[in-house]
Amino acid sequence: MTTLNLPTPLALPAPPADEPILRVSNLTKSFGGRTVLDGVDFTLHRGSVVAFLGANGSGKSTTLKCVMGLETPEAGSIQLDGTELSNLRGGELTRARASVAMVFQKIHLVPRRTALENVCAGALGRISGPASVSPMFFPRELKEEAMAALARVGLADRAHEKAGRLSGGQAQRVAVARALCQRASVLLADEPVSALDPRAAEEVMALLAELAHEENLAVAAVLHQPDLAMRHADHVIGLINGRIEYSGEISGLDASMLSRLYTPNRVAA
Amino acid sequence: MTTLNLPTPLALPAPPADEPILRVSNLTKSFGGRTVLDGVDFTLHRGSVVAFLGANGSGKSTTLKCVMGLETPEAGSIQLDGTELSNLRGGELTRARASVAMVFQKIHLVPRRTALENVCAGALGRISGPASVSPMFFPRELKEEAMAALARVGLADRAHEKAGRLSGGQAQRVAVARALCQRASVLLADEPVSALDPRAAEEVMALLAELAHEENLAVAAVLHQPDLAMRHADHVIGLINGRIEYSGEISGLDASMLSRLYTPNRVAA
Amino acid sequence: ETPAKADAQASSFCPNGELKFGIEPFEDPSKLEPAYNVLAAALGKELNCKVEVQVVEDYAAEVLSMRNGKLDIGQFGPMGYVFASTKANAEPLVSFGTADGKLSSYTAGIWVPKDSPIKSIDDLRGKDLALGSVGSTSGDVLPRFGLKKAGIAEDELNMNYAGGHPEALIALTKGTVDAAQINSQTLASAQEAGNFDPANFRQVWESEAIPNDPITVSADANPAFKSAVKDALLNLAPADIEAVGKFLDVSPAGGMVEVSKETYSPLFDLASTMGLTEDDI
Amino acid sequence: MSTPVATLSVPKVPNAGWRMTSILTAIAVFIVFHVFALRGTDFQLSALVSGAEGMASFLADAFPPDLDWDKVVAPALKATTVTLWIGLLGTTLSIPSALLLAVFASRTTTPHPWVYQLSRAILSFFRAVPDIVFALIFVTAVGLGPFAGVLALICHNTGVMGKLWAESMEETDSGPQQALSTAGASRFQQVTHAALPMVLGQFVGLLLYRFDVNVRSSLVLGLVGAGGIGLLINQSIKSFRFDAMLTQILVVLVLIILVDQLSSFIRRKLEV
Amino acid sequence: MSTPVATLSVPKVPNAGWRMTSILTAIAVFIVFHVFALRGTDFQLSALVSGAEGMASFLADAFPPDLDWDKVVAPALKATTVTLWIGLLGTTLSIPSALLLAVFASRTTTPHPWVYQLSRAILSFFRAVPDIVFALIFVTAVGLGPFAGVLALICHNTGVMGKLWAESMEETDSGPQQALSTAGASRFQQVTHAALPMVLGQFVGLLLYRFDVNVRSSLVLGLVGAGGIGLLINQSIKSFRFDAMLTQILVVLVLIILVDQLSSFIRRKLEV
Ligand SMILES: Nc1ncnc2c1ncn2[C@@H]1O[C@H](COP(=O)(O)OP(=O)(O)OP(=O)(O)O)[C@@H](O)[C@H]1O
Ligand SMILES: Nc1ncnc2c1ncn2[C@@H]1O[C@H](COP(=O)(O)OP(=O)(O)OP(=O)(O)O)[C@@H](O)[C@H]1O
């Protein structure tokens, strides 16, 4: 089980806080002629929580997917810890990606696997060899870490339930736990609390903030609840039709800004 | 196109308001030894919006699925407009079901079909014959009605987009529009606004309230936002571990009740 | 021939504008269809009707379609003919003759490598023997009949179907069996193609001569049609038959010679001895 | 990480003992069956090694392929078009019956458990009857020739495609279909508006797989005198022309690759 | 409803013209191909009707099935076990190669586009070579008998199962796999922890379908001396014992129904 003791990205000395761990510049993406991202620029820093706000269809999920390499932007650069991702190939790229964890809006669990197994799978970037072939062979340390992650999202009692049998909110918590288990230094969460009850949502957001502030992660969360953003985020990015219209302190997010963000705009996009 | 002019349930004279259109009694359901619903009783009345609140896993979705016949309860009765559903068979049951529309927590659109086609499919209970075989043959009236439904949820501009290409919130709006297009007299909505931006959520909830108050539907919506419930619901039902712990006026939902509803309870369930 | 006569023939013998001629492929079907097409063209000219050749891989389909009146003329292997006769009431008209006008024939045989310890059919006990395909006269029924006559039960040796005559021959030449059936026709064509050198092998058993494949029509057919076909076949020039005859190891080929059910009576006996047909025939 | 990784002990898996027992039993049965099978089939890898020479010489006979245009390639192409037509009809004409039976024989779309059992029985029957038997039946009716082959392929293909389609519907997310059923859609509408659109890609893949099988089903075709590329391959074997056989196989290979490309092209088009 | 139903005019479908054109073209091509095919195969339904009598007499020959225990049923059962063993080995022993090639030949799991193309080519090759040809190759190596048949089936089955599995992986929701890929899981881990668990039910279904095909392909195997029920059916046909043939087919039918039940039992167990 030496694999588990490998130095993880978190074990590295943290860079100075003004050095962004993720720098996205000029991200541009369109689907079939419809421009969805139009020159998106932002940075994520260790130790801080960024909330992405924006109306439905404004391009929040697409932004995160581009960062994860799940969509190919037409233009733009993505620098992780100073390294341009488009210059990396194969194993290097995989390793770089492994330091960024993502919670998907569509959850994406394997329904036939148990909650615990799904959470363990988040650690696959760290373990290798026969121990990684089947959940049966997962090292005990990994399973215990996954249990701890499940406990952090309040689902330890359903560890052995198949993911396909969980309620919507329970499944979403498993997805968050899976990302935790990845021990990444950047955490991108796409509406991680949309299916959670209010207390659970509060707790999970507090957990993300704790990860950022105490374990020095860089966290970005897409949220549709401005009040959650206000309570837990350090910085807010507001998207309108694929453009960043607001980026700044949470305090600057006044009512008029919010109203602009969520004004339906049928002309563009 | 006569099919479209058939008398719909809405055309019937509304029964007196104190006569519930849906009466669920003593609903009991367990999955593999875990009791998920434990004697759930409630009624829905035309012209009123009921909000279901409850922690994740408290049994809200299972309750609605039992009403829709998608899960088989171990015990309990479900009466629709005075008729016990378990006494109905075949065509009668299908027709009875068609007067209850559901918005699913998991959306359940057909990704290969366009938004408009998915919305039209909500009307399949009303149309029959060759016109119902393929979206190509859907009558124009139906398509226009579906367009109006899409417009009500603010998605008219994406009518011809394949459902699989929509963003999370856009897809959820299509699911709401599909339920509208069913012209049902009871509307069950399982977290219909979970993926919507705040303004859209407000609008969709207002739309549901309008349907209840102005078109005399009975609406039940599962919500994780007590504030939305307060603004738009007439009645609240609070579930804890598969039991109804609160049922009453929205005003009775005080802070202590809310805190009880959302206190994690790892002992039971 | 006056046009009027030709028309009359066409109407009586050419019901759908064409006659169907089914061929059960025997030993070596390569180039078989073109060869038969030569024969069919000649026959068609005689009958003044298009003759369509259909090569089938198995006599069962041919027999069944003849039984239901869907096949006008059929060539069968000797054993196939037995079934055609009993099941579809086929009547043999002619078969292939040698240059001196006699009915041609062939033999089945069992071969072993030259240095094999197997000296006679009795030594086959406990050995591997490759047969041809199921229901084949020389590839299946005759060798099994030979074993039976020699008093060898079928479970005393390891008999396997190789799938056809050439396959059995390959099994022997590649050394994967101790012995294989090879009939005189396969032998000749394999020898010519350079795939078999008799000097390296030995024949340990040979059957009696079997008359060559008959060409038949349904016995219920119009007698005028039957005799017309028969005359046409008998009138074929040896040159037209040459191509086919080669495959039947009849070289140089003669004309067709007349045959009857009696010509094949040993095969009827063989079939009933081997339990292939009920005794009521 | 300077802070130790948080851990929590893993609770016992419920029913772990019973599950383990049933898994072990299944494995044991599997092994026992295989031991019998290995014995029953004289399985000896050593024979394969010791006979490698024979295979080599067989392959040597086949190389290089005989690319004589008039004698080998042109007839092979011509025969392939015949098989292509037969395969095409054998596949497309079985779509209606296969689709109907598939819908009836899938747990998620069947109108009634009895219909389900009955359709599955019919599908099993169509698969149990070897296609040569169908060929014989149709030969008695329509005589020798490709038509009988087409009819035989239609019957057999109905059985296979119906089963494959039914299973692929059972394995697909039935959520959209449930949504339509609660909207009061009839069974038939649920199928046309949810079940079928969901599995369209798989249906096309399986259909084109069957097309390619049907084109290659030389056994039936040879039997009824339909000719085709299978017959040519057989003839090449029977006359020891392994180099010609290789050419014919290459023609089939090209055909199969084309069908494969078509399959993935259509499935890409059908993607969301 | 007393209030009129709200309506809104439907906007134009983008690219409607171009789409219509391509659909019409596809339909036209389809029709033209079918016209050629119908001609090329002498397709005449009337022939089927006029020959119905012949089919009836064929079936009359087959009924009632010959249930003589010693002469028909017992040998059929015995031959079926042989076929069963051959089919079992031909299926299970091809799992490793088929699985590997399937993973490489599926767009969603392949490590590299070249690997993808190469594996697809290999799969096509295995399907293009008729199983009789494989049988011949192996017969030259290991001699006549069931072993050669098993080897031939393994080769052919690798081609078919690999293709079917690859396509079913391409058609399945790749979300979970993407999630693992972003977690830094290797290709191999993505396959074992997401792709395979997602398609497990389909894989089992297709595997048991192939098992049932392989059991029935003893007809081909009969050609290499592998024996089995196919050989018996063949013998019954060649000696016109259609009543015995029917009995043998019934034995196969029972086997197929059992395999089918097993398939749906396992797939139900695998359900979430
Ligand atoms: N098919 C199933 N098999 C086993 N358990 C199930 C199944 N469906 C639901 N459950 C369990 O039943 C309980 C109630 O589930 P349900 O989906 O009704 O919750 P919910 O109130 O809708 O929660 P959420 O707010 O998360 O959507 C949960 O604990 C869930 O794990
Ligand atoms: N694969 C795709 N093909 C075509 N259009 C797409 C695709 N994926 C996304 N889009 C479109 O891009 C736009 C942005 O989508 P995205 O999912 O990024 O929105 P979002 O901000 O996450 O919205 P939501 O709050 O609803 O999740 C939407 O209009 C969507 O329809």
Ligand SMILES: [Mg+2]
């Ligand atoms: Mg989104």
Ligand SMILES: [Mg+2]
């Ligand atoms: Mg729920």
